[in-house]
Amino acid sequence: MKKTTKNLINIALLLLMFVGLYFLEQHFGRRSMLITVLKKGAIYALIAVSMNLLNGFTGLFSLGQAGFMLVGAYTYAVLTIPMAKRMAVYQYYDGGIINFTVPTIVGILAAGALAALLAMLIGMPVLRLKSDYLAIATLGFAEIIRAIIQWDTLGPITNGSNLLKTYPTFKSVIPVFAAATICIGVIVLLINSTYGRAFKAIRDDEIAAEAMGINLFHHKQMAFIISSFFAGIGGALLAMYQGSLQANAFKASMTYEILLIVVIGGMGSVTGSVIASFLFIACSEWWLRFLDTETYLFGGTVKLPLLRSGFRMVVFSVVIMIVVLFFRKGIMGEKELWDLFTPKKKKEGIKP
Amino acid sequence: MFDRILPYLLSGISVGGQYALIAVGYTMVYGILRLINFAHGDIFTAAGFFMVYIATALPVQFAIPLVIALTVALGFTVERIAYKPLRSAPRMSVMISAIGVSYLLQNLMWYVTGGLAKQYPTIPWISESITIGSATTKVVTLITPVLTILLVIALVTIIQKTKIGMAMRAVSKDFETAQLMGIKINSVISTTFIIGSLLAAVGSVLYFSNYTSVTPTVGAMPGLKAFVAAVFGGIGSIPGAVIGAFIIGICENIIKALGYTTFSDAFTFALLIVILLFKPTGLFGEKTSEKV
The missing domain is CATH 1.20.5 (Single alpha-helices involved in coiled-coils or other helix-helix interfaces)
Structure with a gap:
């Protein structure tokens, strides 16, 4: 073609x-369930793809995603709360010290930019570490970021550990999809460029990649910054989806969830991450909901065993464990959706 | 000044001892499998819940051994189900599996308890109050460091003097060669997990006696801090992990005493990052070099 x-x-x-x-x-x-799931699924898809760029394509096992999302979410919320409502939101801090409001789109871009800037600063020391040490160091940084945001002294900016609210949100599903599509599209273009090939080379063999003339640190830092930029934007979108924001929700367990999505979709597959995100959100928010409600059969005489609050997540995590243990490649492995439809290159190459 | 610091210092030493008991489990598993066992903190929490439920039916002196036995069984099962099938897989797959187990255990505990905090039973004698100088504290605060040090001495003796200890040291040096020498690595790894879970169970009894309530996610933070302690001391080194844990426990409480409670968790991670940057092998770690 x-x-x-x-x-x-x-x-x-x-x-x-x-x-x-x-x-x-x-x-x-x-307000229907389908649309809600689509909204949240699109946001998670963006975040999962941004994590996949780092963990699946560049082979940097980073667990800092929740921290960068947190920075993005807070940047967006803090910058876009309307002036008229600041007094009410920052009631414990005399209305805060930020005396301006930026338009939504600027807020979202600022969210990405600040997360990227932070990634640049954190990346300089951290990216010299290898595999699991890198994982634990990035996890640590995410925790430090959370502590700083909740710090009382920064209250006039971040509202301390209180809720941030009344910033602009979206009503329709279209803008969320538009934002997520554009961002994922940029990531796909990046992966298919020479930079993307360099990332994959680093993943497959660092020493060989360096011998081929790829500047390891430069490329690792680039992947880290870009991934964090989109995680920041994802965080801003998540803040819009939730309608209110508190730093406490962005714990390490959030990163673990996103990592599990990436693994289910397949490390190194963009479409895999996207499909897995929608599946993950649909299962946890919608399709498995019935497991959480006590159900009676035969006119209320027989109570189905085990079904009660929390059972959904148990079933869900068992399924995830099965994927992790027995289907280690995930849904897509390293393939993309379009690889399944286009004929293999080998056949194109051979001409009689 | 000293009177004001003393209670924090005491609880720092106590918390340090509890971290040490968890950290030993991390450091031993890492030494042998090169795996950060993210589920270790949740096994520690599970031990807390075992105690909550068993203590309603049995007197405490029978409950404690049963709790320890159940925790050991849990640690053993987790290793067999989630880590053993991945023995030949890349290291990252095992780590992802560990994260999955942690997620599963947390959700399972949430389901069983209904997400509510459970009151930890009072254990006679060790929950009693005691006054030292100007500070009032619980007996458990004093017992913890003593018990920790005794257990660690016992453990080091096992590793240095017994056959299984020798096998552990061999496996941690070189996995494949040890296998060729006829060491049954699976039983060595299981033993490692059993010892780790046993110490975590003891740590959990001491920890929750001090903190009184158990929730499904309560173990995540102490777990991560214990891991940091293990890295600080030099991963794979047991005395290192213990010293690291005491230092972290004491520093954390002194930071609380100075009025920066928000940063007591962040401090631990800041310490971790500084160590990783300047001395990645920790205080007592061995140097390793990357082979091509």
């Missing part, structure tokens, strides 16, 4: 997706 036809097909598919979304939203309503 020619490149231009391929691009045209992609654009057509994307348009089709947005048209489909529009009709779904018209039909089911903005």
Whole structure:
């Protein structure tokens, strides 16, 4: 297939997706379960892809994602709370010290930018570490960030450990999908560029990559910064989805959840991460909900055993463990969705 | 000044001892499998819940051995189910499995308890109050460091003098060669997990006697801190882990005494990062070099 036809097909598919979304939203309503799951799924897809760029494509096992999301979410919320409502939100800090409000889109970009800046600073020392030491150091940084944001002295900016709210949010599913699609698209373009190939080379063998003339530190830092930029944007979108924000929710367990999504989708597959995100959110928020409610059969005489609050997550984590243990490649392995439809390159190459 | 610091110092030493008991489990597992056992903190929490439920049916002197036995069984099972099938897999897969186990155990505990904090039973004598100088504290504060040091001395003796200890040292030096020499690595690894879980169970009894309530996620933080202690002391070194744990426990409480409670957790991680940058092998760690 020619490149231009391929691009045209992609654009057509994307348009089709947005048209489909529009009709779904018209039909089911903005508050329906389906639309809620789609919103949250799109946000998680972006965050999972950003983590996959680091863990799956560059082979840097980082567990700091929740920290960068937290920075993004707070940057967005702090910058976009309307002036009129600041007094009410910052009631313990005399209305805070930030005396301006930026438009939503600027807030989102600032969220990414600040997360990226932080990643640059943290990356300089941390990226020299290897595998599990890197994991634990990034996890540590995420905890430090959380402590700093909750620090009383910074209260006039971050509102301490109190709730941030009344910042602008989105009502429709379309803007979330638009933002997530653009960001994931940029990541895909990056992965298919020479930089992406360098990332993969580093993942497969650091020493060989260095021997081929790839500047290890430079590329690792680049992957780390870009991943954090999109994690920051993901954090901002998550803040918009939730409607209110508190630093306490961004614990290490959030990073673990995203890591598990990446593993289920397949380390090194963008489409895998996207599919896994929607599956993960749909299962945990919707399809497995019935496990959490006590159910009676035969006119209320027989109570189904085990079904009560919390059982959903148990079943869910057992399924995840099965994937981790027995289907280590995840849903997609290292393949992408389009690899399944396009004929293999070998066949194209051989000509009679 | 000293009178004001003393209670914090005492609880620092006590917490340090409890971290030490957890840290030994981390450091031994890492020494042998090169795995950060993220589930270790949750096994520690599970021990707390075992005690909560068993103490309602049995008197404490029978409950404690049973709790220890159950925790050991849990640690053993986790290793067999979640880590053993991945013996030949890349290290990262095992670590992801450990994170999965941690997620599973937390959700399971949430399900069983309904997400509510459970009151930890009072254990006679060690929960009693005692006055030292100007500070009032519980007996457990004084017992912890003594018990910790006794247990660690016992453990070091096992590792240095017995056959299984020798096998452990051999496996941690070189996995494959040890296997070729006829060491049954699976039983060595199981023993490691059994010892680690046993110490975590003891640590949990001491820890929760001090903190009185157990929630499903309560073990995550002490678990991570104990891991930091293990890295600080030099991963793989048992005395290192113990010293690291005491230093972290004491520093953390002194920071609380100075009025920076928000940063007591962050301090631990800041310490970790500083160590990793300037002395990645920790205080007593061995130097390793990367082979091509």
